Amino acid sequence: MTRVAVTGGSGKLGRAVVKDLVEHGYEVTNIDSAAPPPGQGARWRRIDLTDYGQVVDALSATLDESPGPFNAVVHLAAIPAPGITGNAATFANNVPATYNVFAAARAAGITTVVWASSETVLGLPFDTPPPYIPVDEDYPARPESTYSLGKHLEEQMAAQFCRWNPELTMIGLRFSNVMEPEDYAAFPGFDADPSLRQWNLWGYIDARDGAQAVRKSLEVELTGVEVFVIANADTVMSRSSASLAAEVFPGVEVRKELGEHETMLGIDKARRILGYEPEHSWRDHASR
Template sequence: MKRIAVTGGSGKLGRAVVTDLLDHDYEVVNLDRTPSPESRATYVKVDFTDYGQTFEALHAIEDRYSSIDGVVHLAAIPAPGLITNAATFDNNIVSTYHVFSAAKAAGIKRVVWASSETVLGLPMGPDSPPPYLPVDEEYHPRPESSYSLSKTLEEEMALQFCRWDPALTMVGLRFSNVMAPADYASFPGFDANPADRQWNAWGYIDARDGAQAVRLGLESAITGREIFVIANSDTVMSRSSTSLATEWFPGVEVRKELGEHETLLSIDKARRVLGFEPRFSWRNEV
């Protein structure tokens, strides 16, 4: 598997994914409606809300490439509230159906795509606590926005695509809040008010570690649909994870003994199945 199409390769996470794949000797085609400065990747302007464009982009583009071996699907409106609710839902769910469907039509057997931590029931807070901590892949999605509903339905869509074609591998990555190195300057300020980052249980994912998870998803021996929570192994806070859990989510069961700064978004499954191990912590970057 050598030529990978990355949808949304010009975005915040996409740029890190494209760089990581290029650095690991993949040929990369960036499919996005926004251009990217990365000259090592082939860029094709595509709007995934148009099935014809999506179909062609995952088959062949004259003078550029003649086939695609695997797809990383990241193109989306990446959060609720950036545009109207229905426009977010429409863009994301239609684009994902088109990408999954065109990949199937092109005979592409491996798709890794961005789901979201939001399906775990974000925003979490005093009136909307998680069922237990650390949260993991074991409970039913709890979308609280049109954005998160689109991600939840995409996870179900992938399940059905894999039922239609048992030879298909579809890896859904529930990314935490994506961070680039420049974002870490603001992290020490989070300590003053734990409530500010309670909404995602103080989690984050370094874009470079997110890219590692994508590559491991492409290379894993999995078949069928699998879902993984992808976060860094620590929180955004300086105080202990145990104190955050007990003080800010009183009464919520903590199911394991937590390390000092251990993430409350469990990455145990990603570690076990994918071999994922985050390499970048904000603590080493500020």
């Protein structure tokens, strides 16, 4: 059985990731400053990820009642979006915490790290239009906030960790806006004003599909650093994707014929390399 440490396992995406991994036979330790929900099925360690010593203890399996050495780390813990707290506070939490996880994993001899990057590095909010649609991993990062700048720096940091150790696998998942089924009741309201969600090209990620992407990243045979856009296969809108692109971003090149509700956050790379395939849609809940 593979032992996996999941930082932020008590959060919105983290809860889904822990549940999915446990259901697929992984032995999971949730490393989080916040308590998990009852009956999570994983060990919990209250760790301050901005304290390197605590992170080393947690990932080196030296804590009392440790399950043993970890085979992989999934790093999800962070202040999850811009604007929640001050810019400097966001940076001072997120970037050092990620460094601590990367460095402590290296010190512990863990060679598989999957972490939450962000769709924001694609240029969100798209007040400046994207270079093309669907957006993908091929153009340079365009951070427009301190939060996004931190995520961009984390991707650069991972590249250097992999240069130092060619045996490392470090996969950054550029997650879209994370949603749970109870969030879907609000989706029909977006149709009245396309501008409400143009900031991320009307994208989202069901937490359960985000968890699938994490598990696929743990199982794929890769070395080095790779980043993937992770979104659901459809948009949050009832209108066609082609009509939305034409109305809101009339001067932007559309590089493929878009399906009726096809996501404009390109997930082709994740499909091709990870075998990722979204299984959930808000439309399934809206039709009930």
